[in-house]
Amino acid sequence: MEELERVYRHIDEHLDEHIERVRRLIQQPSVSQTGEGVIECAEMLKDWLLNLGCSHVELAEPEYFWPIIYGEYNAGAEKTLIIYGMYDVQPVEPELWDYPPFEARVVERPPFKRVLIGRGAINTKGPMAAFLNAFESIQQAAGELPVNLIFVFEGEEERGSVSMPKFIRDYEQRLKRADGVYFPICSQDRNGLARPSLGSEGILYIELETNGSLWGRGPTQFGVHGGLKRILDSPAWRHIKMLSTLVSDDGNKVEIEGWYDDIVVPTEEDLRLLREGYRKSTPAVEVFDPEILKEMLKVKCFKYDLEKPEDILREMLFSTSFNLDGIWGGWTGPGTKTLLPHKVVSKHNIRFVPKQDIDDLFRKIRAHLDKHGYKDVALRKLAGYPWALVDYKNPVAESLYDVFEEFGVKYTIYPPVANPTLTSPAWPAYVFAGEPLKLPIAGGALGHGGLAHSPNEYIVIEGCEAKYGYIYGLDGVEKSMASVLYHFAQR
């Protein structure tokens, strides 16, 4: 494509400016947990979109915390793509960073000649700015975009995208005009292997609390002397007994009635994709190395002593889990304070899969507690959203595969329900994939970054060779994003 070649050349020629624009977006804090700089960042993006020629940009009123930037760009094209982005970032612990987290410094970090260090560098303000650079490059080098765009940039992804469902309802008529959703993020891992983001598993995060006040037994308002256990009931022991009814002795099977009833994964096709891949992708079972995971996590074995890549992948992608994330109660300091606690709390993160339903699972937990005599135990939903089942053959995803193939990048496609390496961002795919929009979706591009949520978060600016091929720098990120638009326009 002649046009795309011109775009690539334009990117190469303006790379220094583009790096500066990426830096500028990252330099603007936007911490959704604390509110630091969020509004300023939203305004900055609104101006940016207006400057790029969007016909309409607004800060949509969020249901909970921060505005969602809605923008429309009309290229007079046949197809329209929603560009989903998140402009909020996680809090920083400045003392743990090698450089100020909002300075966005570009430094050498072997094996990379240049990386940009900063909060949001990879998750996901770096790729977001790269997309806007690519957008501008197409305008300037090719005259006009091959597709119309609708921008949806939310500021609450790190808080669970809680305002998105209402936004989708409010903007349904406008969003319905789109033919697909594209999430411009970097897909390459440290080995250079790319993995597109498709659907996601469902997440439910709950808290359970047993306390004497609700129970009506044992100490009710404060912990009392531990010697009083001789005459008092213990809410702490009750919590232990209650928890132990939830899972099997090995901790791996959920013992709640009907928990596994509605599961429809893996399908035959899911398993075939794992084993055989699709198009020129590498089958996941070929590139999945359990030993690397063991070394990274410092584990000696997987549950059920799984050893075969396919079996491990199957659990990672298609199983539901009921995790005990944290528990606390009573005296947790040094020494031997004797205390009969009046309450114990535990946190639990549940991962679920199609077609389990988040509300139904929540009800089943409640019903289990009630049935086992724990009506008094408090069950609180802290966060959660449903799974998103995304067809890996959809036109946005196919466009992304086109790009990987065009650039000679090795890639693998996981069946679309989970995020098995836990290193690329989870995202609220369900708001687009589910009712009422039911749009095809894909996320990804060339490029690599890491340490999302951690100190020294980075994105690679200048790439290098790696185990599975070349890791692209910022120019590759932008070129591949531009290319996705062209491929999508032609499908």
Added chain:
Amino acid sequence: MEELERVYRHIDEHLDEHIERVRRLIQQPSVSQTGEGVIECAEMLKDWLLNLGCSHVELAEPEYFWPIIYGEYNAGAEKTLIIYGMYDVQPVEPELWDYPPFEARVVERPPFKRVLIGRGAINTKGPMAAFLNAFESIQQAAGELPVNLIFVFEGEEERGSVSMPKFIRDYEQRLKRADGVYFPICSQDRNGLARPSLGSEGILYIELETNGSLWGRGPTQFGVHGGLKRILDSPAWRHIKMLSTLVSDDGNKVEIEGWYDDIVVPTEEDLRLLREGYRKSTPAVEVFDPEILKEMLKVKCFKYDLEKPEDILREMLFSTSFNLDGIWGGWTGPGTKTLLPHKVVSKHNIRFVPKQDIDDLFRKIRAHLDKHGYKDVALRKLAGYPWALVDYKNPVAESLYDVFEEFGVKYTIYPPVANPTLTSPAWPAYVFAGEPLKLPIAGGALGHGGLAHSPNEYIVIEGCEAKYGYIYGLDGVEKSMASVLYHFAQR
């Protein structure tokens, strides 16, 4: 007794000096956990004993932390009494006190006209100084003491009296000459009712830890992303399952094999004492008011819905308990961090009764864990000592009853294994009551104080009327202690 009358008069006439001496001892910090002032306090007491005419005083080398002050006073009397005392105190949180904790200020605290506020005021440097005042008053008013004394003042009571067993072995020949042990502390509660200290229950404090490193499964060195529960075992769930095997569903019965085998309490005599009292004491069942306990602890009911005073007392005094004092692991902060913890720890305080054996119980816990497949779970003993069975008819105790009757104080005697209100100090009675000394023991005197271990710890300096009779001030404390020595000499 003419002599004792002179002693009482001497105490009345020198009360202001005596208060100052009590203050001076409390003003000297002696925090055994931190070491603050402990040696200085030991030296101060050594000098005090030498000044009182002890023929031999030494700071016995402790096995663990702080010296035990050993002193001998020879009155040329027929009988010898060991005076046990503890000169160490709990740490302070100065910001929570109304007055500096080591100032020992004397203030009005209704209903008391004068109380002394300070760390150690009641537990137990206040009563210890009062005893030394009484000792001196006898010398000065009566010429000589009616009994020989051996002083054993330890500096590690708040750390579990860990050096005492070795001290007893080292000093066995000298301690064997004694006819009994007296612990000079105040016995009256807020209602004016007195309760002598006799034996004590046994205590075992343990920690249990499940971790992936010992188990060889799940995350071993650090918590990993909670989503990995899909492929990894969970040490946290394992800890819950392990704990749930330890007690019955209601949390009240210990499910460890042989746990209840060796229990010999309550005897018929124990129960008769509860119901009928002894000498002029008031039977415990008559003065025990479950409603006061409910109000104080903010509980609605006791375990098994016990309502009758005798049944509640029976559990408080004669039952063994396995308490869950605290538990922690994983993410315990706000929000929804998803984490698969690599370990969970819980603390447990076990109360046991004659003739359960502390080492045997520890072994039974280990055996239970092993038998149920939890060989990898770490079991640590943090503290503990055996029960002490003390005959309530022994001559030291009888001397104390004599004093209560002489002063017209209402008193009640609990069977000698436990400390049911948990407000008077537990103490290592076992080192004297058990092998090799097997001495008769009692602790107590007139007087009242409270808030041991807490801010604003106090001892009453000037008494007042209360529900069950007069609460004595410092003069009464000293007089009653002097009187105990005379009554003991005559028995």
